Amino acid sequence: MRLNPNAVEIIKPINHGAFGANLSEEKVVLVNDRDESIGIDGKTNAHAQGALHRAFSVFVVNASGQLLMQRRALTKYHSRGLWSNTCCGHPRPGETIEEASRRRLREEMGFVSELSEVFEFIYHANLEDGLIEHEYDHVLVGWFEGVPRPDPTEIAEWRWLDMATLSIDLKDHPESYTYWFRISFDRFVRAISIDR
Secondary structure, three states: OOOOOOOEEEOOOOOOOOOOOOOOOOEEEEEOOOOOEEEEEEHHHHHHHOOOEEEEEEEEEOOOOEEEEEEEOOOOOOOOOOEEOOEEEOOOOOOOHHHHHHHHHHHHHOEEEOEEEEEEEEEEEEOHHHOEEEEEEEEEEEEOOOOOOOOOOOEEEEEEEEHHHHHHHHHHOHHHEOHHHHHHHHHHHHHHHHHO
16 A cells, blocks of 8 residues: 555535434445445435445545544434544445545544455344444545544544554453444455555
8 A cells, every 4th residue: 555645635524413414314325245336215215224335435534544433422323422433434325435525524523535446245243222233334444644634523633643552452251342333444454465
């Protein structure tokens, strides 16, 4: 993985209000198990029905090999207060994974970075409040040196963590982390180790 550490832009976060963007108006792209678009649905309905839809997870590292982690805000519609990768989200209809991941990185963490896709996977998880995550998740890696400016409606706190410390804590306290992060972290570490 050869990322340009100078390809970083700091941007002021966008405030979407107490519960983020209006979920009833957001749409997600429904896909089959080959990530081929088969339709569009509302974000809340897709999560209530457990429909397979396109998503992405961004992992941003620094020169010390630390991963930028976030603890999700307590006002998020699911996985509230849990630690997770740098940011995640869903592309809007007509938006590429690259466009969507840069948009959400800017909205959640207040900066943009060059991003490269490293792998993808499908997962299914029953969440709180009767919601179901069933996502075709594209995992991207980026590079950042600096202090993020997170949107407090999205992120309760953040920190840089080295991979070894994170791996130990993930094994000792899996309940403190989002479902998608728990199943993708080891594969992410392998992917960036091979690609360096």
